[in-house]
Amino acid sequence: MNLELENLSVKIDDKEILKNFNLKIKPGEIHAIMGPNGIGKSTLSKVIMGYPDYKIVAGDIKVDNKSIKDVTITERSRMGIFLVYQNPISIEGVKSSEVLKSSYDSCSKTPKNLYEFITNVEGIAHELEMNKNMLHRDFNVGFSGGERKKNEILWLLLLKPKFIILDELDSGLDVDSLKTVTDALNKYLKENKETSVLIITHYTRILDYIKPKYVHMVKEGHISVSGDFSLAKLIEKYGYNQSFDIKGDKICE
Ligand SMILES: Nc1ncnc2c1ncn2[C@@H]1O[C@H](COP(=O)(O)OP(=O)(O)OP(=O)(O)O)[C@@H](O)[C@H]1O
Ligand SMILES: [Mg+2]
Numbered sequence: 204m205n206l207e208l209e210n211l212s213v214k215i216d217d218k219e220i221l222k223n224f225n226l227k228i229k230p231g232e233i234h235a236i237m238g239p240n241g242i243g244k245s246t247l248s249k250v251i252m253g254y255p256d257y258k259i260v261a262g263d264i265k266v267d268n269k270s271i272k273d274v275t276i277t278e279r280s281r282m283g284i285f286l287v288y289q290n291p292i293s294i295e296g297v298k299s300s301e302v303l304k305s306s307y308d309s310c311s312k313t314p315k316n317l318y319e320f321i322t323n324v325e326g327i328a329h330e331l332e333m334n335k336n337m338l339h340r341d342f343n344v345g346f347s348g349g350e351r352k353k354n355e356i357l358w359l360l361l362l363k364p365k366f367i368i369l370d371e372l373d374s375g376l377d378v379d380s381l382k383t384v385t386d387a388l389n390k391y392l393k394e395n396k397e398t399s400v401l402i403i404t405h406y407t408r409i410l411d412y413i414k415p416k417y418v419h420m421v422k423e424g425h426i427s428v429s430g431d432f433s434l435a436k437l438i439e440k441y442g443y444n445q446s447f448d449i450k451g452d453k454i455c456e
Contacts, residue, residue: 204283204365205227205268209225211250211262214257224426226419234399234419235415237438239443253274281310282365287372288370297342298338299337306358310362349375359391360391366400371405415432417431
């Protein structure tokens, strides 16, 4: 999927969070975004997903050169946009398997019967080293932080999206679980070469596993510096205070 953010400005409750945000992600590309707490990274992910609370006051979001500003969250899911939430919600009284089945039925053009569906989901749960009993518990209720993140990836692998946003997937996952989950994601990306990924993170560990082509630093509502993986290393070393320079196309210490 080709996703383009053009001079995007976004407000929440009259507070401008994103200002003149520009980013182009081509099919199959992996981009990473890093930036201080509260700068607007999760806001960006929710704007791409289509949350109505986040008001686009200027600019545009385009998929394959067409504006999706007026496209609803549900339609965006059907188009293949998938957001792995920083803090996944829980839903009391609704089983995980029911949430997954209804979202699968809503997004899929090839419905599966219940038996096929459960077999498919249990296969993914096994790959993610999840206890399949979780499928029969209320959605994320009482799940640990890491279990919630795995549940998100289970959902993702079920829906087979074309544009993936990982909002701090690495927070809450232990080292082994992060490896398990990123192995499963890399396998998916290898089989679905047109799928693009936007990774939001504070740390380079996840980027060691899912290698981005570009790394962007967000400051003051937009991307202030872009580079390759070495930019992530510099951010980890120096923080966001920019005690590094851009010389030509090179970012130097
Ligand atoms: N629904 C909302 N109502 C009011 N303010 C909000 C809302 N959502 C986000 N904000 C504010 O917008 C700003 C950006 O928040 P956001 O969650 O996008 O930051 P972030 O870059 O993801 O930070 P972190 O690294 O801590 O996850 C913050 O000041 C936050 O309090
Ligand atoms: Mg966030």
